Amino acid sequence: DDPVSSFDFENRIGVQSLLRWKLGQVLEGCATSKVLIMTHDISTAFDLEKGLQEIRDRLKGTPKVADFKLWRLEDCVVSQLTNEQRNEYTLLLARIFEYAKTGAGDGLSIGNIMRRVLEAFATFSYKKGIDTISADDTILAVLSVAQREYFRNLMYRLVLHGESHSMEHIQSLKDYGFSAFLSDDEKKRTARDILCFMYLLNKNHVLAHLPTGAESDIVSWIVSISPAATAQEEPAVV
Numbered sequence: 001d002d003p004v005s006s007f008d009f010e011n012r013i014g015v016q017s018l019l020r021w022k023l024g025q026v027l028e029g030c031a032t033s034k035v036l037i038m039t040h041d042i043s044t045a046f047d048l049e050k051g052l053q054e055i056r057d058r059l060k061g062t063p064k065v066a067d068f069k070l071w072r073l074e075d076c077v078v079s080q081l082t083n084e085q086r087n088e089y090t091l092l093l094a095r096i097f098e099y100a101k102t103g104a105g106d107g108l109s110i111g112n113i114m115r116r117v118l119e120a121f122a123t124f125s126y127k128k129g130i131d132t133i134s135a136d137d138t139i140l141a142v143l144s145v146a147q148r149e150y151f152r153n154l155m156y157r158l159v160l161h162g163e164s165h166s167m168e169h170i171q172s173l174k175d176y177g178f179s180a181f182l183s184d185d186e187k188k189r190t191a192r193d194i195l196c197f198m199y200l201l202n203k204n205h206v207l208a209h210l211p212t213g214a215e216s217d218i219v220s221w222i223v224s225i226s227p228a229a230t231a232q233e234e235p236a237v238v
Contacts, residue, residue, distance in 0.1 A: 016044075020051035027055055031064045045070060075105065090209045092117050097210050100191035101217055107184055114194050121198055125205070134197075143200055150225060151197045154190070192221040 026033050039045050049070060056066040070081040092113050099105045115130070122133040133139060140148045199206045199218050207215055 016047050016051070019048060020054075023048070023051060024055050027066045028059065028064060087209075089117065089120055093206070093209045094211065096191050097195060097214055097217075100188060100195055100221070103184065103188050107187060110187055110191065114191060118194055118198070121202075121205075125202060139201065147200065147225070151193070154193050154197070193225070196222045196225065 122128045134152045
C-alpha cells in the first residue's frame with residue numbers, strides 16, 4: 001500500500017485498476033481462492049472495497065463466492081470495521097480526545113495523528129497549513145489576546161519539532177519525531193491544547209466528530225490553560 005498511497009492521482013487510479021483486474025482473475029478463477037490485503041491507508045482500503053463489491057455482485061448466481069470483510073488493527077486488537085468507523089478523520093479526532101482525557105492509546109503514534117488531524121482541519125477550514133493557521137490574525141480574531149499568544153507559541157513548537165518530514169529534517173539527515181521531544185505528560189497536554197484550539201475556532205465542527213459529553217472536558221481544559229484570561233470567557237456548555 002505504500003506505493004499506492006505515494007502515487008500521484010493519475011498513477012494511483014492506474015494501479016488501483018490493475019489491482020482490481022488481478023483480484024478479479026484470482027477470485028473469479030477459483031472458487032476456493034482467498035485474498036488478504038493489508039494497508040495503513042484507509043482510502044486505499046475503501047477504493048479496493050468498491051472493486052470487490054463489483055466482483056461479488058458479478059459472481060452472484062454462480063458456484064463461486066467473493067464475500068469480503070474489512071478489519072482494522074488498533075492497539076494490537078483486530079476488530080471488524082463498522083459503518084460508524086468509516087470516517088478516518090472522525091476516528092483520529094476521537095483517538096486524540098481519548099488520549100487527551102485518559103492517556104490511552106499509542107504514545108508513539110499520537111504525534112503523527114495530531115498533526116494529520118490539524119493539517120486536515122487547517123486545510124479544509126482555512127486553506128492554511130498548520131505553520132500559518134496560528135499566525136493569521138483574521139483566524140485568531142475569535143480568540144482572546146492571551147489565547148492568541150498561547151496557541152501561537154504552541155503551534156510553532158509543534159511545527160518545528162513535530163512529525164513532519166520537513167526540508168530541514170531531510171537536509172540534516174535527522175527526523176527525531178514528536179515522541180523524542182515530548183514526555184507522555186507533555187504529549188497528553190498537547191493533545192488537549194490542539195482540541196481546545198480547534199474548538200475555539202470552530203466549536204460545532206469539533207463536537208460533531210466527538211462523543212457526546214466531550215464538550216465539558218474541552219471547556220475545563222480551556223479554563224486550565226489560563227484561568228485568569230479565560231474565566232470570564234468560558235464557553236457555555238449546551
